[in-house]
Amino acid sequence: GQNIDQPTEMTATEGAIVQINCTYQTSGFNGLFWYQQHAGEAPTFLSYNVLDGLEEKGRFSSFLSRSKGYSYLLLKELQMKDSASYLCAVTESGYSTLTFGKGTMLLVSP
Amino acid sequence: DVKVTQSSRYLVKRTGEKVFLECVQDMDHENMFWYRQDPGLGLRLIYFSYDVKMKEKGDIPEGYSVSREKKERFSLILESASTNQTSMYLCASSFGTAGGVSYEQYFGPGTRLTVT
Numbered sequence: 001g002q003n004i005d006q007p008t009e010m011t012a013t014e015g016a017i018v019q020i021n022c023t024y025q026t027s028g029f030n031g032l033f034w035y036q037q038h039a040g041e042a043p044t045f046l047s048y049n050v051l052d053g054l055e056e057k058g059r060f061s062s063f064l065s066r067s068k069g070y071s072y073l074l075l076k077e078l079q080m081k082d083s084a085s086y087l088c089a090v091t092e093s094g095y096s097t098l099t100f101g102k103g104t105m106l107l108v109s110p
Numbered sequence: 111d112v113k114v115t116q117s118s119r120y121l122v123k124r125t126g127e128k129v130f131l132e133c134v135q136d137m138d139h140e141n142m143f144w145y146r147q148d149p150g151l152g153l154r155l156i157y158f159s160y161d162v163k164m165k166e167k168g169d170i171p172e173g174y175s176v177s178r179e180k181k182e183r184f185s186l187i188l189e190s191a192s193t194n195q196t197s198m199y200l201c202a203s204s205f206g207t208a209g210g211v212s213y214e215q216y217f218g219p220g221t222r223l224t225v226t
Contacts, residue, residue: 031212042114042200042217043153050211087153091212096141096160096204097168098215102152 002026004101006088011107012078020073020104022088033098034062034073035087043087046073075106083108113137114218116201122224129188131221133201140206142184143215144168144176146197153200159184160206191225198222 003025012018024032031050035043047055049064049071061074075082085105089098117132133142143158145168155168157176165176173195177185184203188195199222202215 033212033214042219044217045214048212048214089153094207096207096212097143097155097158098212099155099169100153102150 002090002092002099004088004090004099006086006101006104008102009105009107011109014078014080014108014110016078017074017076018078018106020075020086020088020106022071022073022101024069024071024088024090024101026069026090026092026099028092028094029066029069030091030093030095032062032064032071033089033091034071035089037085037087037103039084046086078108080108080110082106114201114203114216116199116218116221118221119219120222120224122226123188123191124226125192127188127191127225129191129223129225131186131188131199131201131223133184133186133203133218134182135184135203135216136182137203137216138181139203139216140181141204141215142178143202143204144174144184144186145200145202146170146195147200147220148197156186191223193225196223196225 006022034046037043047062085103088101144156159178175187201218204215205213
């Protein structure tokens, strides 16, 4: 089976930096996805990590450590529109399916 | 632009009714998925399909069935709706896995189903 943990809620201030952690335990780990989901909307793809290290995409970066079963999503220069749920999901080798964590609700305040 | 559409945004059905949820994608994706999303439980996979007429059970298939007669269309069927199937249903699609690489899933807008 798979076990994915991420914090339920986080709060941060506009302009700040926030790090959302995700730990996982899974057999046959292949890669890790991060999705953003605004209330009442569909999840949208943010990043995909397969190799160890940091992937940067504008204000968002994602990090993976395969040996530690750990990933984080780093959001810089927070904006009010970043208030959303952030979903961590893992995929296994040879499979197209994703197993999602329960999501982290991020609230950005002025 | 990838587009995944779902037949309804909101649906209200009575207990025992047969319910059809339709999903269509326009990106020629091999894979299609049905999830339900509930507060505190996250996204859970119900069924998926990696080709026409092929289907695989996900983590919570009980009470559901699916149909994929055409590549672009994937239907979720609730044979006899029950109140515990009240939920947000999300459809997604993606390219098939190749060379050990997984591809991102594109999600539809969701159908909020209420069973009374």
